[in-house]
Amino acid sequence: MQYKIAIVDDHILMADAIANMIGQNPKYRISFKAKNGKEVQTKLNSPENVPDLILMDINMPIFNGIETTEWLSLHHKDIKVLALTMNDDELSIIRMFRAGAKGYLLKDASSDELLYAIDSVLNKGFYYSDFVAPIMMNSILSKTKEANAQNILELKDKELEFIQLACTEMTYKEIADRMNLSPKTIDGYRDHLFHKLDVKSRVGLVLFAVKKNIIKL
Amino acid sequence: MQYKIAIVDDHILMADAIANMIGQNPKYRISFKAKNGKEVQTKLNSPENVPDLILMDINMPIFNGIETTEWLSLHHKDIKVLALTMNDDELSIIRMFRAGAKGYLLKDASSDELLYAIDSVLNKGFYYSDFVAPIMMNSILSKTKEANAQNILELKDKELEFIQLACTEMTYKEIADRMNLSPKTIDGYRDHLFHKLDVKSRVGLVLFAVKKNIIKL
DNA sequence: AAATAATACAGGGAAAAACCCCTTGCGATA
DNA sequence: TATCGCAAGGGGTTTTTCCCTGTATTATTT
Known part of the structure; x- marks a missing residue:
């Protein structure tokens, strides 16, 4: 079966x-x-x-991979998603993974690993690379980090x-003006977020936002 | 000739x-x-x-594409460089281009365009994609932008x-300590850079650095 | 429904950091 | 000699950061 x-x-x-590479393997189309x-x-359709x-x-315009995977989980449960990203x-x-991906592969993986991952997802239903596994573990074990991730979401x-x-x-x-709040309220927002996200300064906040793709450049 | x-x-x-894709074409090895x-x-060697x-x-660790291209321009003038990047x-x-690249292609180009670009660089010595050309024009025409770019470079x-x-x-x-300079010197650096890069605050500086890929996240 | 808890908003006050401009000395350089 | 760039400092204002208090409003629990 193909x-x-x-x-x-x-x-x-x-x-x-x-596509070219995968297409060479007769197992796949x-x-x-x-x-x-x-x-x-x-x-x-x-x-x-x-x-x-x-x-x-x-990272894609219009409708990103996470949103798309969420949509697939709802409307096409049978299609397995293997994340392939930087x-x-x-x-x-x-x-x-929360969106429903079955595996996660970085783009600096080898082509062998890709083929192995595809095979693994299709037959075993999952694939956690050596890169992803410890990060997931870490996220589960470390309370603060998990709390962070929660909070971000x-x-x-x-x-x-x-x-x-x-x-x-x-x-x-100026931010207070824009948001129609008192500067003191903004003060509170800032303090709260600094603690919640574990950053020490506005620079830390900016870096956080960039890393988490909260802002577009 | 191959x-x-x-x-x-x-x-x-x-x-x-x-590599797989290009290798399929007998013109290339x-x-x-x-x-x-x-x-x-x-x-x-x-x-x-x-x-x-x-x-x-x-974007590569250890020795990035720009540095590598500069080095090639000095030591292997005959090798043509075609940038292929995000x-x-x-x-x-x-x-x-200053480092000596002959062409510049984005990773969201099509495979046809890649093959055409390779051909163009090998035979005509250059390739400017539809994406790159207007940006270069823009950079030449727009004084402020060019000034900025100059300054960055x-x-x-x-x-x-x-x-x-x-x-x-x-x-x-802390930065002063790290750089073994007086805080007052750092003060000067900051002021100077704020004007040179046309930013108003440290946040502006961070955003600039992120946009220009000066820092890695 | 009443008591309680959590949340949003706002303020006071103070210390630290950031920001701004202007000056000086010193060495390289042109 | 004149000019430039780097390092450093003087002295000031503004902004940020921190912590603590208080009051509505909204949820949650009892």
Whole structure:
């Protein structure tokens, strides 16, 4: 039996090259390539396109890999998602697995590992690379880090808005104006977030936001 | 005649997949793959490895694509460098061309464009993609942007070090200690850079550094 | 429904850090 | 000699950071 595999990556070259490589193996057939989640939804309208496994990038315009995986978990439970991305941060990994990914592979893996991972996800239903496994462990074991990850996922809208404005050359007074709050309230927001996210200064907050992709550059 | 092509990319999967794709074309042969500039130098010690063209990533540990290209321009003038990277920012493009690259291709290009670009660099000596051309134009036409770019390129080592430390939760006092300078000197560095880079606060400096890829996250 | 807890908002006050401009000395350099 | 860049300092204002208090409003529990 031949497995059908789809590739979702806005880096067309990457998608092409990997499709080409996988297509050489008679076990697999490429069912489609897509540049974002929107395209995935369109492609899946044709039943003959529905793949067994999707190689999913995370950073994509319009509809990112996490959102797309969440959508697939709801509407196409049978399609297995193997994350294939550059994002090596804890949050991406946790989010992707929560969204329903069955495996997680970094783009600096070898082609052998990719083929092994695909095989593993298709037959065993999961694949945790040597890179991902310790990070997940760490996230489970370390209370603070897990708490952090929780909190990030549960950042309230106001907090998120504040962070985005803090990643700006505005002073807190200006931020307060913009958010129609007293500077003292902003003071409280800041203090609260500093503790919650374990940063010591506004610079730390900015770095956090950049790392976690809360702001776009 | 068969051209020899090398691929330099720390994303092994990317390198593998592209090598595989290019290798299918009888016009080309893969002479080697490397994960960073250091490995390139080693590989080039064997004369049979010396390629006609190198596909060069930018973000790599140890010895990045710009440094590697500079080194190649000095020691292996005959090898043509075609940048193949995700970096779509002006600074990366300008730096890469200054370092001696003959072409610049984004990783979200199509495989057709890659093959065309390789062909173009080998035969015509250059390749400017539709993406890169307007950015270069822009950089030449727009005075302020060019001024900025200039300044970035002409950042002194000390300034760069300072920026990197400023993108940290260290206070300026701590930065001064680390750099073995008086806090007052750091004061001067900061003021100078704020004006030079047209930012108003340390947050602005951090954002600048992130945008220009001066710091790694 | 009443008591209680958590949350959002706002303030006071103080110490630390960041920010700004201006000056000086010193050595390289042109 | 004149100019430039680096290092350092003087002295000031503004902003940030921290901690503690208090009062509504909203949830939760009893």
